[in-house]
Amino acid sequence: MSGEELVLRSTRVITPEGTRAASVVVSDGTIVAVRAHDAAVSTHARVEDFGDDALLPGLVDTHVHVNDPGRTEWEGFWTATRAAAAGGITTLVDMPLNSLPPTTTVANLRTKKDVAAAKAHIDVGFWGGALPDNVKDLRPLHDAGVFGFKCFLSPSGVDEFPELTQDQLAVSMGEIAGFGGLLIVHAEDPHELAAAPARSGPRYADFLDSRPRVSEDTAIEGLIAVAKRIGARVHILHLSSSDALPLIAAAKREGVRLTVETCPHYLTLTAEEVPDGASEFKCCPPIREAANQDQLWQALADGTIDCVVTDHSPSTADLKTADFATAWGGISGLQLSLPAVWTAARARGYGLEDVVRWMSTRTAELVGLEDRKGAIEAGRDADFTVLAPDETFTVDPARLQHRNRVTAYAGKTLSGVVKSTWLRGQRIVSDGEFSAPAGRLLERKN
Template sequence: MSNVELVLRSTRVITPDGTRAASVTVGGGTIAAVLPHDAAVPDGARVEDFGDDVLLPGLVDTHVHVNDPGRTEWEGFWTATRAAAAGGITTLVDMPLNSLPPTTTVAHLDTKREVAAAKAHIDVGFWGGAIPGNVKDLRPLHDAGVLGFKCFLSPSGVDEFPELDQEQLALALGEIAGFGGLLIVHAEDPHHLDAAPAPRGPRYADFLASRPRVCEDDAVAALIALARRLDARVHVLHLSSADALPLIAAAKAEGVRITVESCPHFLTLAAEEIPDGATEFKCCPPIREGANQDALWQGLADGTIDCIVSDHSPSTADLKTADFGAAWGGISSLQLGLPAIWTAARARGHSLEDVVRWMATAPAALVGLGRKGAIEAGRDADFAVLAPDETFTVDPAALQHRNKITAYAGKTLHGVVRSTWLRGRKINDGATLAAPTGELLTRPERG
């Protein structure tokens, strides 16, 4: 252990083998070993003792709309990665849309990477986009290191990232399956959306009626059928309709290669509690009723839902008008996902080990980042230190993302992030954030 520079010690370290008192040794930015709590400190190593605060692996958020370049007034790599670091996230994956240009060609990926390089406070990976007419670009993007491809089955909200119809979806998924890639899907059926009443005005109930559960359910069913036929790997984004869970569970049981995520807002906020005109709660698909939320938690408990990610999708304040039909749809929660989920999870009898699995280990596995998402030898020394029993009240002015709008304003949450560490370096001490040292990640070669 001559190369050990740092020892992180806690009475509660969450490892793949459970939670225990341990000393975690770090050298060269990598976890060298997980040792007994009272293990001898190697010569020359510095010790950080966190007492009873919990040492977690740094969280991995695979669904973040950074919007940089092009819509940087909405969000940017500097502010988004600072918010992530403040919330215990050490890796994020940037969505391919809402930036200009979108990440639909290698040249566009190069542009985005150039913009991100000097601004990233944490490690950043990139999704590519699958849109009509860019099948020829998918393999080059894969070879250039994107972690997978995103598509919409209904309008995305921005003209430069159109949705795929079923024929275009089959073409894109066939191409992606041919090189072993992953397609992640915004699964809402456009025909059901067209048939539903159009959203207008301030009433949340009217907005909810405009995106009924059947939109998701039928889109997921069609995606399962196509993935089965092509033996392709697919992932359902931001599942809000619990009615789709039996379809997904049955598909998994028969060997269809499908995974699923949900988001903090679907798991902690309920339609019954949303005031009219409060478009900070607007997202697509929508936040549904409390009974639906209970069923989503059951899907997490039984493994049908694999992971929890933020779908951080901010905008400027002027786009959050009081009209649910006109307002931008997106919820800003990057900094708050861990305490929001922990607050709800503990009330439902779940452990921090469960939260780590959903918010670190499973997202890292989804995108093949084998060095992320767990505290064990050989992984990157990425950590969050959490005081799980302490509470705080969300003050939007204290948040690091660019536009201080959040659906969590005024809520009291359990779990204070004391510090965040990236490859053995403290990047957040709970009060200040270090200069950016994040790396831009590419798709690992699978052995």
């Protein structure tokens, strides 16, 4: 704000100490104080009073496939970050694959940054990739500021990002642990997948059978064993199998440096409701049954699962064919993640404080941004989401901002309307109107 004071008021400000009526004072893009709702303000201050709309910290989404450059017909930084801003997300971390080139060398990271710099409506960070042949590139990428390294234990779906064998996993994990980095893992076991029944066609039940829970469970069990032996810090991506939860809980009790995420689609959609041929619901690992979903919610509540991220993984509409075996697997969720999770959370008795913990505070902690992001308190960036939690809307794909307006939520009525989104004290979207791109490119702190 160039020194000019801004005061944001709400009767429902979500702070680390709880929800309360408050005035949040902002100067030079940073929160400088959280005061009483009726506190006196400077005569030079601009006051924005949101009434009973809730003031949340901007969400931090650490699992987004932007696909830019190289597959920009699927998505791009301009459209992805607009969708994120429209959904109350003020920071995202971009996955290293589906872009061309993938983020697996410092030169490739530089290429991606050059593309993102002028297009980002919100703050953007980057994951690096761990491949069979790039162990030598991991430390340079770490030194260049990536937040960690993604690997697959089964085929990724794109040829330029091959999976790691168990031996290669141990080598990469050891290298990353050596410089204190974070390895994030798509955990499905290739042998279990190969042994599962594989049928083409439109039946969702056939697709679900082809990605059984045991593929996740086996991969996670092996991953935990390697992480325990090496002493590495490891994060499990997009958990969908509730059968793996006892393994995860036991590992955490034993002191394994393990964190876990799940996604809105696993928490809000069920296998029982997926129509045959509707591959907008296809993702890997898959959306599972309602009983499985209940266990994921319980694991969020007790801390076995740490956080919720979108795994926004779009494609062009033509790749979403009616054949579940060949359709692209990925859910486009940036704009709808907050209302989708809030709708389901409130129905189960959770509050906005829980949603903020899962989708902002803990995700900021995962990538080491907890000094700037993830909470409304003095010293943090003035990133906010203004949410009308009791208002509802029906999802119209034509109103979505991501490039290909395919969504598994089409026609669903959701609670929670994002009224405006703020980045470092600047309103970047309000009632569907966007400002010019104001996002910054973020690097991991040394």
